[in-house]
Amino acid sequence: MTAFEEFGVLPEIAKAVEELGWILPTDIQAEGIPLVLGGGDVLMAAETGSGKTAAFCLPIIQIVWETLKDIESGKANRISKSTSPPWTMSIMDRGNAFAVDPTGLRVQSRELREWHGGRCTCGVQGSGKWGFEATVTDEGLCRVGWSTLEASLDLGTDRFGFGFGGTGKKSNNKQFDNYGEAFGKNDVITCLLDLDKGEIAFLKNGIDLGSAFTVDKQLRNSAFFPAVVLKNAEIALNFGSTKFKYTLPTGFCPICSTPRDLTVINTNGYSSLDTNKSTKNAKNAPFAVIIEPSRELAEQTCSQVKNFKKYLENPKIKELLVIGGINIKDQIYALQNEGVDIIVGTPGRLEDLIQGYLSLANCRFFVLDEADGLLKQGYTELIERLYRQMPKLTTDGRRLQMIVCSATLHAFEVKKMAEKLMHFPTWIDLKGEDAVPETVHHVIVKVDPQKDRSWCSLRKHIQTDGVHSQDNIRPGMNSPEVLSEAVKLLKGEYVVKAIDEHNMDRAIIFCRTKLDCDNLERYFKLIDAKKYSCVCLHGDRKPHERKANLEAFKKEQVKFLICTDVAARGIDITELPFMINVTLPDEKSNYVHRIGRVGRAERMGLAISLVSTVPEKVWYHGEWCKTRGRNCWNTRLTDDGGCCMWYNEMQYLADIEEHLNITIQQIQPDMKVPCDEFDGKVVYGQKRKLTGSTYQTHTVQMAPIVKELAKLESEAQIIFLKRHYLKICRRV
Numbered sequence: 001m002t003a004f005e006e007f008g009v010l011p012e013i014a015k016a017v018e019e020l021g022w023i024l025p026t027d028i029q030a031e032g033i034p035l036v037l038g039g040g041d042v043l044m045a046a047e048t049g050s051g052k053t054a055a056f057c058l059p060i061i062q063i064v065w066e067t068l069k070d071i072e073s074g075k076a077n078r079i080s081k082s083t084s085p086p087w088t089m090s091i092m093d094r095g096n097a098f099a100v101d102p103t104g105l106r107v108q109s110r111e112l113r114e115w116h117g118g119r120c121t122c123g124v125q126g127s128g129k130w131g132f133e134a135t136v137t138d139e140g141l142c143r144v145g146w147s148t149l150e151a152s153l154d155l156g157t158d159r160f161g162f163g164f165g166g167t168g169k170k171s172n173n174k175q176f177d178n179y180g181e182a183f184g185k186n187d188v189i190t191c192l193l194d195l196d197k198g199e200i201a202f203l204k205n206g207i208d209l210g211s212a213f214t215v216d217k218q219l220r221n222s223a224f225f226p227a228v229v230l231k232n233a234e235i236a237l238n239f240g241s242t243k244f245k246y247t248l249p250t251g252f253c254p255i256c257s258t259p260r261d262l263t264v265i266n267t268n269g270y271s272s273l274d275t276n277k278s279t280k281n282a283k284n285a286p287f288a289v290i291i292e293p294s295r296e297l298a299e300q301t302c303s304q305v306k307n308f309k310k311y312l313e314n315p316k317i318k319e320l321l322v323i324g325g326i327n328i329k330d331q332i333y334a335l336q337n338e339g340v341d342i343i344v345g346t347p348g349r350l351e352d353l354i355q356g357y358l359s360l361a362n363c364r365f366f367v368l369d370e371a372d373g374l375l376k377q378g379y380t381e382l383i384e385r386l387y388r389q390m391p392k393l394t395t396d397g398r399r400l401q402m403i404v405c406s407a408t409l410h411a412f413e414v415k416k417m418a419e420k421l422m423h424f425p426t427w428i429d430l431k432g433e434d435a436v437p438e439t440v441h442h443v444i445v446k447v448d449p450q451k452d453r454s455w456c457s458l459r460k461h462i463q464t465d466g467v468h469s470q471d472n473i474r475p476g477m478n479s480p481e482v483l484s485e486a487v488k489l490l491k492g493e494y495v496v497k498a499i500d501e502h503n504m505d506r507a508i509i510f511c512r513t514k515l516d517c518d519n520l521e522r523y524f525k526l527i528d529a530k531k532y533s534c535v536c537l538h539g540d541r542k543p544h545e546r547k548a549n550l551e552a553f554k555k556e557q558v559k560f561l562i563c564t565d566v567a568a569r570g571i572d573i574t575e576l577p578f579m580i581n582v583t584l585p586d587e588k589s590n591y592v593h594r595i596g597r598v599g600r601a602e603r604m605g606l607a608i609s610l611v612s613t614v615p616e617k618v619w620y621h622g623e624w625c626k627t628r629g630r631n632c633w634n635t636r637l638t639d640d641g642g643c644c645m646w647y648n649e650m651q652y653l654a655d656i657e658e659h660l661n662i663t664i665q666q667i668q669p670d671m672k673v674p675c676d677e678f679d680g681k682v683v684y685g686q687k688r689k690l691t692g693s694t695y696q697t698h699t700v701q702m703a704p705i706v707k708e709l710a711k712l713e714s715e716a717q718i719i720f721l722k723r724h725y726l727k728i729c730r731r732v
C-alpha cells in the first residue's frame with residue numbers, strides 16, 4: 001500500500017501520483033485529502049509550493065469517479081423515496097448569517113443589525129395537532145413559530161409566517177401585537193399547530209399562552225414548517241426526537257412523528273433540476289467547478305487533473321478547461337456534445353458560459369483556488385451568483401462542498417466569504433499566518449540614486465516608461481523627478497548585475513507594468529540577446545503568445561520570463577532557482593506569491609527584490625483612463641486628472657515586513673548573498689545538500705558535542721559517587 005492509499009486515495013490515483021515521483025503526501029495533502037473525502041468544507045492555508053493543488057484535486061477526482069460509477073451501476077438513482085430526511089433545520093432554506101450546527105438542532109445568528117431566519121427540512125400538511133420545542137440558549141432577539149414555503153425567512157413579516165417573539169409580541173403579515181409575555185435565555189417555547197382547527201398557539205415553560213393566530217382558510221391546505229428567525233441569538237430545537245421538557249397539551253403529537261403521507265419535504269434551496277430527477281443526465285452539468293485567477297494557472301490545474309485521473313477507467317472522467325483566449329464555440333460544443341465532469345476555468349469565461357450553456361445543477365464541489373486573489377480582483381459577486389445556482393444538497397443527500405485555498409488566505413475578504421457561503425468549514429492552517437517557506441531565501445537590495453550615481457554616465461541603458469516626458473529631468477538636478485528617472489535607469493542595471501553575480505540561467509522577473517516588462521525585454525535584447533534570452537508574459541500579449549512564451553520558459557528554451565502579476569500566483573516551474581522583483585508589489589500578499597515561484601517542492605530558491613529608497617513616479621491607469629493605459633500619455637498625477645502616481649517602495653517594504661512579521665535581509669548592490677551558517681552552501685533550484693530538514697542537519701552537527709557532554713556527565717557522577725557514598729559506606 002502506498003502512502004497516498006493510506007490517506008484513503010484510490011490505488012489507481014495513487015499509482016498516477018507515484019509515477020510523478022511523489023513518495024509521501026505533503027503536510028497539506030495529509031490533512032486536506034481525508035477532510036475532503038470525508039465530505040467537509042475546507043479552507044487550506046499553506047505556503048507556496050506546498051502541494052495544495054493535489055490536496056483538493058485528488059479527493060475530488062476520486063469522489064467524482066465513484067459517483068460516476070454509482071450512476072453507471074444505477075445506484076445513484078436509487079435514492080430511497082421511502083425515507084424522508086430527518087427533522088432538522090434546513091441548511092439550504094436559511095438566511096446568509098443563519099448558522100445551523102451539524103446536528104441540525106441548534107441555530108445561531110451573530111448578525112447584530114439584521115434578522116436571519118431558517119426553516120425545518122420537513123413540514124406537515126393536511127390534518128392533526130403538532131408541536132415542537134424551542135429553547136433560547138443565549139441572549140439576543142428571536143421569533144419562533146410556523147411558516148409555509150412561500151413565507152420570507154423573516155418570520156411573521158408576511159401573511160405566510162406566524163411568529164412569537166422574545167419581546168412578548170406575536171406577528172403575522174408585519175402586524176406585531178402583544179401576546180403572552182416576554183421570554184429570553186433558558187426559556188422553553190412550545191410551538192403548537194392545530195391543522196384541524198386552523199389554530200396556532202404557544203406555551204412558555206409549559207404554561208399555555210392561549211390561541212395566537214387563526215390561519216385563514218386559503219392557507220389551511222398549505223404545508224407548515226417549523227421556523228425561527230434570530231438577531232444575534234441562539235436557539236436549540238427539539239422536533240420530538242428526544243423527550244420534550246414540557247408535555248404537549250392533550251391531542252398534540254411531536255412534529256417529527258408526522259405520518260409519511262402528511263410529511264412534506266422542504267424543497268426551498270434545491271435546484272429545480274434536482275428535486276425529482278436522476279443525479280446525472282445533463283452533459284453540461286459538471287460535478288466539480290474549480291476557479292483559478294489566471295488562464296495559465298487554470299491550464300496548469302487542468303493538466304494536473306489529467307495526470308491524476310489517467311488510470312481511472314470505466315467510466316472515464318471528462319475534464320474541461322474553460323478560459324478566455326480559446327474559442328468559446330469549442331467549449332460550448334464540448335459541453336453540449338461530449339459532456340463534462342470537472343470544469344477548471346477562469347471567472348470571465350465561466351460567467352459567459354453560465355448564460356445558458358453550463359448548468360451548475362449537479363455541482364458537488366466548488367473550489368476557489370487562490371481565493372483571496374479572486375476576491376480582491378472583484379469576483380465576489382460572481383462567486384456568490386455561481387454558488388446560488390448550485391444545489392446545496394443533492395437528492396442522494398450529499399452536500400455541496402466548498403474548498404478554498406491560498407498561501408495568503410488570512411484576508412478579511414476570505415473570512416467574510418467563508419462565513420457567508422461555507423458550511424462549518426475546517427481551517428487547515430499549517431502556520432497560522434501568511435508565511436514564506438524556509439526554502440525561499442528572500443533578500444532586498446536598496447536602489448539609492450543619491451548614493452549610486454552611476455546612472456549619470458550610462459552609455460547604454462534601459463528605455464524608461466516615459467512618465468517624466470513632460471518633466472524637467474536634466475541631470476545635475478536632485479529633484480524628485482530626476483531621482484525617480486534615475487531609479488528606473490538603475491533598476492535596469494541592477495537586474496543585469498543580479499543575473500551576472502549569480503550566473504542565473506533561469507529566472508522569473510516581475511515588473512509592475514506591462515510597459516516595464518516590454519522595456520526590460522527590449523533592454524535584454526539590446527545588451528546580449530543570447531546571454532539574456534527572454535520572453536514576456538502579460539495581459540497585452542495574445543493568448544497563443546502567452547501560452548507559447550510560458551512553454552518556452554518551462555522547456556528552458558529561454559532563460560528569463562519577464563512578467564506582471566498575472567504569473568504571480570500558482571504557476572509551478574520545476575526547480576526554478578531564481579526570481580527578481582524589479583519593483584515590489586503594492587499588494588503585500590502578492591509578495592508572498594511572487595517569491596513563492598521559487599523554493600517549491602523542497603527545492604531551494606533565491607528571490608531578490610529591488611527597492612527604491614526614493615519615491616518613483618509610475619503609471620497608474622484607473623477606471624478614469626478611457627483606454628486603460630493603451631496609448632495613454634497623460635503624465636499628470638491622478639490628483640490632477642492624470643494617470644501617474646508616486647510609488648513609495650520603502651512604505652510597501654515596511655508593510656510587507658509588518659505583515660510577515662519579519663525583517664527581510666538586505667544585501668548590497670554587489671548582489672552577493674552571504675551564506676547562511678545553518679544552511680551551509682545551497683544550490684538554488686536543488687534540494688538541500690544534506691538531505692532532510694534543517695533540523696536533521698543541526699542534529700548531525702550537534703551529535704559529537706552531545707556525546708562528549710554525556711561522557712563528561714557520566715564521569716562527574718562516578719567521581720561524586722566515589723568521593724561521598726563510598727566514604728559513607730566505609731564509615732558504616
Ligand SMILES: Nc1ncnc2c1ncn2[C@@H]1O[C@H](COP(=O)(O)OP(=O)(O)OP(=O)(O)O)[C@@H](O)[C@H]1O
Nearest residue numbers: 022024025026048049050051052053407570572601
Ligand atoms: N506529495 C508530493 N511530493 C512531491 N512533490 C509534490 C507533492 N505534491 C506536490 N508536489 C510538487 O510540488 C510543487 C508545488 O505544488 P503546487 O503547485 O500544488 O503548490 P501550491 O501549494 O498550490 O503552491 P502555490 O501557493 O504557489 O499555488 C509541484 O511541482 C508539485 O508537482
